[in-house]
Amino acid sequence: MAKPFPTCSELVGYNNAVAGHDGVLSDISGELFIKPCTPAEIAFYETSSALHPEFMSIMPTYLGTLALDENIPGAIEKATGSLLSGTITENPFAKSDVSSANKTVTNEKDQSQSKQPTAPCGLNQGIFGNRIKTNNAVVLDNISFGYRRPNILDVKLGVRLWADDAPDAKRIRFEKITAESTHKDLGFRIAGMKVWQGLGAKGEDIEEEGYKIYNKQYGRHLKSEDMINSLRCFIHNERAGVNEDLAKYVAKAFLDDVIQIQTQFENHENRMFAASLLFVYEGDGDALRTAIHNSSHLSPVTDKYEDNDQIKLAKICSVKLIDFAHAEWTPGQGPDENTLVGIRSIVKLLREICTS
Secondary structure, eight states: OOOOOOOGGGEEEOOOOSBSBSOOEEETTSOEEEEEOOHHHHHHHHHHHHHOHHHHTTSOOEEEEEEEOTTSOSSOSSOOGGGEEEEEEEOTTOOSOTTOOSSEEEOTGGGGTOSSOOOOTTTBOTTTOBOOOOSEEEEEEOTTTTOSSEEEEEEEEOSOOOOTTOOHHHHHHHHHHHHTSTHHHHSEEEEEEEEEOOTTOOOTTBOTTSEEEEOHHHHHHOOGGGHHHHHHHHHOBGGGTBOHHHHHHHHHHHHHHHHHHHHHHHTSOEEESSOEEEEEEEOOHHHHHHHHHHGGGBOTTTOSBSSOTTSOEEEOEEEEEEOOTTEEEOTTSOOOHHHHHHHHHHHHHHHHHHHO
16 A cells, blocks of 8 residues: 655655755655656656656656745755645556565565665755755655665766756856766766765765765766776775675666666657766665575565565665656657767666676
8 A cells, every 4th residue: 555645744854965956855754755846847757657657667756746835935945844835746647655666675674774764866965956946846756765774876867968948158067067077978977976884984084874975076077987986886885795796786786777777768759958867775785685685585476575475675776767857758859869878878887897
């Protein structure tokens, strides 16, 4: 049974992410993700959900929209329930529970290990983000919910980053970013990354909960020839117990997902600028190893745990396409080759990691 929407008083704010805009909300459990966004982004979710269910499978689960209080200017500040009008419209096409997951295995213990819910990095950025001015929000499945220590990577896609209606100043700024970053050669850049460094990890670049944060400046100054090592750094982390074997398992799972995303783009006709792929995996090596081991106990027919169907599912990893402020369906114009440049580059790099 699907989880019901919370009341306004049950909503909280987040400040834990690696790229995107501020002002994001969630329910107290962290399962729901409520992102302030423009009417164009809402329209893309609505159209995708209603008319393109196969493509929707590579996006976060869309559950509906939320009307923010029109008396509150801009996006939500340190969100509290009093800032909301409380008008939530459910998506009639949503087919999965809020807790549905990509690549899940049974592990009851891990669900209680997280100190607090974690917001997907591509949708909220408390360290170096900004706020969008809107009174509307989409209600999504929180991609990073259910991990003990989620490691998160936001990859910004495209060679060209500006939409057709972008003002000249924005075009010039984005063309400069492309020319000076990996967008030019690879069709993507790292927009942000956070990697758990293990229990007791300390250092100037390590936050209180043990995560090393790589902000947008890291990705903008990264050279194309160094990208594969950066991806390895994200996936292979001995300090947290993620050894080479575990890293290759995650890399193969990521590769399978990105190939599926590539297929969806090649089979659909749309255009999007500055969309992202959000990669999440279990960053605690012990939890990851246990989850992978327990995956062998899933029934191939029912995908349920053989011993206890009611035990909650814990995630291993997931990749989703996010950020649709400049996205639209374009029948008759063919696939989005601009975005596909980056996706194909990621496939190539992940294949190299898997075989090296």
